[in-house]
Amino acid sequence: MEAASIPAGPPASQRVKQLIGTYGLTAVLLIMPVWFAIQDLTDEGNLVRLGENLVAGLSNGAIWALVAIGYTLVYGIVELINFAHGEIFMIGSFISASLIVTLGLTVDSAAVPVFFGLLAALLLAMIGSGTLNVLIERVAYRPLRSAPKLAPLITAVGMSFILQNVGLLWKGGNQQGVPDLLNAQNTLFTVFGVTIENADVLSVVVTIPLLIVMTSFINRSRLGKAMRATAQDPEAARLMGINVDTTISLTFLLGGMLAGAAGLIYAMYQTTIWFFQGFTGGLIAFTAAVMGGIGNLRGAVLGGLIIGFIQQMSDNRIGTEWTPAIVFGYLVLIMVFKPSGLLGEQTRDAG
Amino acid sequence: MSFLKVEDIHTYYGNIQALKGISLTVEQGECVTLIGSNGAGKSTTLRSISGLTPARTGTITLDGEEITHLPAQEITGKGIAQSPEGRKCFQRMTVRENLELGAYLRRDSSQIQTDLQRVFELFPRLDERQAQKAGTMSGGEQQMLAIGRALMADPKVLLLDEPSMGISPVLTERIYETIAEINQQGMTILLVEQNANFALDVSKRAYVLETGKVAMTDNSDTLRTNPDVQKAYLGT
Ligand SMILES: Nc1ncnc2c1ncn2[C@@H]1O[C@H](COP(=O)(O)OP(=O)(O)OP(=O)(O)O)[C@@H](O)[C@H]1O
Ligand SMILES: [Mg+2]
Numbered sequence: 001m002e003a004a005s006i007p008a009g010p011p012a013s014q015r016v017k018q019l020i021g022t023y024g025l026t027a028v029l030l031i032m033p034v035w036f037a038i039q040d041l042t043d044e045g046n047l048v049r050l051g052e053n054l055v056a057g058l059s060n061g062a063i064w065a066l067v068a069i070g071y072t073l074v075y076g077i078v079e080l081i082n083f084a085h086g087e088i089f090m091i092g093s094f095i096s097a098s099l100i101v102t103l104g105l106t107v108d109s110a111a112v113p114v115f116f117g118l119l120a121a122l123l124l125a126m127i128g129s130g131t132l133n134v135l136i137e138r139v140a141y142r143p144l145r146s147a148p149k150l151a152p153l154i155t156a157v158g159m160s161f162i163l164q165n166v167g168l169l170w171k172g173g174n175q176q177g178v179p180d181l182l183n184a185q186n187t188l189f190t191v192f193g194v195t196i197e198n199a200d201v202l203s204v205v206v207t208i209p210l211l212i213v214m215t216s217f218i219n220r221s222r223l224g225k226a227m228r229a230t231a232q233d234p235e236a237a238r239l240m241g242i243n244v245d246t247t248i249s250l251t252f253l254l255g256g257m258l259a260g261a262a263g264l265i266y267a268m269y270q271t272t273i274w275f276f277q278g279f280t281g282g283l284i285a286f287t288a289a290v291m292g293g294i295g296n297l298r299g300a301v302l303g304g305l306i307i308g309f310i311q312q313m314s315d316n317r318i319g320t321e322w323t324p325a326i327v328f329g330y331l332v333l334i335m336v337f338k339p340s341g342l343l344g345e346q347t348r349d350a351g
Numbered sequence: 352m353s354f355l356k357v358e359d360i361h362t363y364y365g366n367i368q369a370l371k372g373i374s375l376t377v378e379q380g381e382c383v384t385l386i387g388s389n390g391a392g393k394s395t396t397l398r399s400i401s402g403l404t405p406a407r408t409g410t411i412t413l414d415g416e417e418i419t420h421l422p423a424q425e426i427t428g429k430g431i432a433q434s435p436e437g438r439k440c441f442q443r444m445t446v447r448e449n450l451e452l453g454a455y456l457r458r459d460s461s462q463i464q465t466d467l468q469r470v471f472e473l474f475p476r477l478d479e480r481q482a483q484k485a486g487t488m489s490g491g492e493q494q495m496l497a498i499g500r501a502l503m504a505d506p507k508v509l510l511l512d513e514p515s516m517g518i519s520p521v522l523t524e525r526i527y528e529t530i531a532e533i534n535q536q537g538m539t540i541l542l543v544e545q546n547a548n549f550a551l552d553v554s555k556r557a558y559v560l561e562t563g564k565v566a567m568t569d570n571s572d573t574l575r576t577n578p579d580v581q582k583a584y585l586g587t
Contacts, residue, residue: 222455229441229452235403236439241427241456241504 017337025337029306029330032313051194053312059203059269061308066207066262067285068292068300069214070133070255076231076295077251079149083156084136086282087163088256092129092263093273094170096121097178106179114181118268122206125260133256134249142245160279167275175274178267199269206265210258215297217254227251231295284311284327291331293344302342306330352415354379354539355400355431355508360409360419362392362399369395370406371563377508382530382540384550384571386584387560393543394436396560397510400541401433402426413508428456430507434497434514436543442486446477449485449496453503463503470499473529491522498526508539515546527553547584551575559584 033050040049067089074082105117140159144152184199218224230237230247238244266281267273288307292299307327314323334342353376362370370392377383385393398404400411402423411419418426432453441449450470454463471478474495480488485496494514501509514530515523527549534540534553544550551557551571559567559580567574574580 225448225452226455228444232441232443233439236435236441237452238403238423239401239427239433239435239439240452240500241424242452243422243424 020337025334025342028333032310036313036317046193048193049316050313051192053316054309055194055196055200056316057309057312058305059200059308060311061305062203062207063262063265063269063304064281064285064288064307065301065304066210066258066265067281068288068304069297070259071286071289072292072294072297072300073227073251073255075289077227077248078141078145078152080141080152080156081286082133082136082141082252082255083153083282084140084159084163085133085255085259086278086280086285087160087167088129088133088136088278089259089263089266089281089285090167090273090275090278091132091163092125092260093267093277094167094263095128095260096125096264096267097171097176097273099124100179100181105181107181107183109181118181118202118264122261122264125264126257127260129260129263130253130256133252133259137249137252142248160282164275164278167278171273171275173275175272178271178273180271182268184269184271202268203265206261210261211301214254214258218297223247223250287327287331291334291341293338293341296341296343299341299343353377354381354414355541356410356412357396357400358410358412360396360399360406360411362395362404362406364395364404369404369563370399372409373399373560373563373565374409375558375565375568377539377541379539380534380537381556382534382542382554384542384544384547384554384557385560386544386547386550386557386580387566388545388583390562391560392563393545393560394512395563397433397435397512397541397543400426401431401510403433403435427504430504431510432501432504432506432508433510434494434501434512436512436516438490438493438497440485440488440493440496440500443484445482445484446488446496447481449500450477450503453500454505457505462505466503466505470502473502473532474499491518491526494518494526495529498529502533502538506538508541509533510541510543512543513545514542515544515549523549545584547580548586551585 036050037047040047067085070085070088071082074080099121100117103117105114136159140155141152144155182198182202184197186198187195188198188201189196218227226237226242226247227250229240229242230244234244266277284307285304288303289300291306292301292303310327310330311323314326318326338344355377357373357375359372359374360370361368361372373392373396385396387393395404399406402421405420409419410417413429413431416429418429441452450467457463476492477495477499480492485493488496498511498514511530514526518526530540531553542550542554551574554571557569557571557574558565559574575585
């Protein structure tokens with residue numbers, strides 16, 4: 001006596017589209033690396049250049065992934081695009097840079113103070129960005145929770161501009177240099193001729209543990225379960241005894257903390273910061289979240305990495321002026337075949 | 352002093368008044384039914400008790416303690432669990448995760464395991480489907496899950512909103528047998544039902560709601576023989 005029946009197969013046209021959706025997309029995503037691999041092999045006889053693109057793509061993509069998670073977590077729980085999230089990332093960079101300068105760390109500082117200085121900067125950026133994100137929710141989104149969806153959307157845009165102006169007042173309108181503590185461009189070691197720079201290592205060493213801690217927190221901990229329950233049905237969550245307000249604050253805190261960490265990595269990697277980095281960076285990370293399937297944590301990471309790879313290959317081989325067009329070209333392609341994104345799940349809206 | 356006491360509550364959705372002075376009582380260990388046609392205010396009464404749509408005026412007390420204006424999550428903590436209208440299972444979580452969330456506020460993990468086994472005994476289907484996502488289960492299975500999830504809170508009072516909605520007559524009968532069993536084990540139950548036959552069987556007393564007011568209240572057996580009730584709610 002099976003109550004749940006097996007769904008009938010979709011019609012042929014649908015199935016073809018699904019096949020294109022899964023295999024076609026993988027193929028499309030592989031076009032660039034495969035093409036460049038062939039080029040490298042014929043021109044140089046090795047894959048060093050492609051390898052270097054991929055390494056740089058990975059370490060840049062990790063930054064976008066960290067920021068993208070904040071968009072996706074918040075969207076999952078309150079169905080709001082937090083347009084101020086890019087600025088949270090920018091503030092993370094500013095906090096890190098200021099602390100490093102305050103501590104008096106420079107390129108010439110010894111390894112031990114640099115290590116502890118960066119650790120302190122990481123913690124402070126995470127705490128600062130996380131707290132700021134919680135405050136924004138409290139002030140600009142929570143009072144509008146039962147208002148029409150457009151209302152918090154427009155306050156989000158407003159918060160984004162306000163924070164940009166805070167950045168402008170804080171560090172001025174020009175790009176600001178950050179002491180290159182890590183000697184970011186320095187080759188740490190080479191693997192099969194591919195150089196790995198200090199900044200690449202920083203990016204991976206910070207990002208991977210954060211991702212592991214974050215996913216296991218959300219999947220296993222009691223509060224993580226409360227987050228997922230609230231995202232799926234806030235009213236039912238309240239009936240379970242979950243404090244929805246606290247849970248939403250927690251979500252903003254976690255998203256903000258990851259953006260703060262991304263801010264530190266970015267500052268160390270680029271060694272320049274400016275008030276507008278949150279706008280461009282936020283847009284890229286938001287694209288990553290949509291590409292991966294907004295609301296899906298792994299999707300955000302995947303989207304971030306894919307965009308990182310595309311950017312580096314395009315910057316290095318096609319020309320930086322083409323990069324945004326190529327990134328968004330990919331986004332459009334993916335959306336056409338998978339409207340809910342690569343790993344998209346149904347959200348409350350859609351389901 | 353009644354265990355659950357609702358006194359003259361008025362509840363609104365924005366400007367729309369849904370309840371116009373409802374009073375009712377439920378004694379410890381009792382099973383009480385609310386019947387009434389569509390829009391009479393049955394669900395709103397339960398939502399006022401559980402805090403999802405708090406009453407604007409009037410008072411609700413549980414075991415002598417006023418809970419009228421507590422937030423929903425704290426009312427759950429006081430011992431009122433609800434299987435809501437439309438079931439509201441967490442669709443993308445497994446059956447087991449749903450049940451575990453029912454016990455969200457509890458810390459007594461060994462007792463939680465015992466209660467989990469008890470829910471599986473009451474609803475063997477849930478035991479078989481532990482790892483299935485709630486959203487892929489049939490309506491009847493989700494109804495069992497919603498009731499089981501409410502039981503996992505180990506509540507003092509269980510609120511059930513239309514457990515027969517969208518379910519075959521055979522399964523409805525099974526669910527009502529289970530409700531009777533839960534009540535016999537000592538659970539206090541406030542039940543809402545449109546399809547009143549089964550509900551009047553398991554409950555001792557019932558209230559008839561009409562447009563936000565209590566139109567009638569009596570023992571279930573007496574109401575069952577009332578010609579007006581028979582015509583309006585028993586389909587005879
Ligand atoms: N979210 C809401 N917003 C506005 N009005 C509502 C809302 N929910 C219920 N109402 C109104 O409140 C009144 C009582 O509704 P309620 O859901 O309590 O009825 P009910 O007795 O449970 O009916 P049913 O048997 O159809 O579930 C109805 O007039 C309904 O239209
Ligand atoms: Mg109802």
